[in-house]
Amino acid sequence: MSEERNWFNTYIAGFFIALLIYTSMFFILEWMNKIFSSVENVNPLRLPKMHLAALIVNIILFRFLIMKDRKENTAKGVLFFSFLYTLAYFLLINK
Secondary structure, eight states: OHHHHHHHSSHHHHHHHHHHHHHHHHHHHHHHHHHHHHHHSOOOSOHHHHHHHHHHHHHHHHHHIIIIIOOHHHHHHHHHHHHHHHHHIIIIIOO
């Protein structure tokens, strides 16, 4: 049991958890956006807002991992992914 806990408390695990949560949240928001736009013909969440909302979920996860679970290394991996994605967004996507 302790090996499983040690594996979960690593930077790589935090990075992949953040990647999984970010992509799933982004696709859920995209799906909701398509439903709303088909019903009312309005686009409530534009692309930058969807990226921001998905990153907010990662920051909430970061706080939960630091304060409640005391998994500092996993939280650092989540924060590292959030930082890298934000940097890539501003350098590559948002021209």
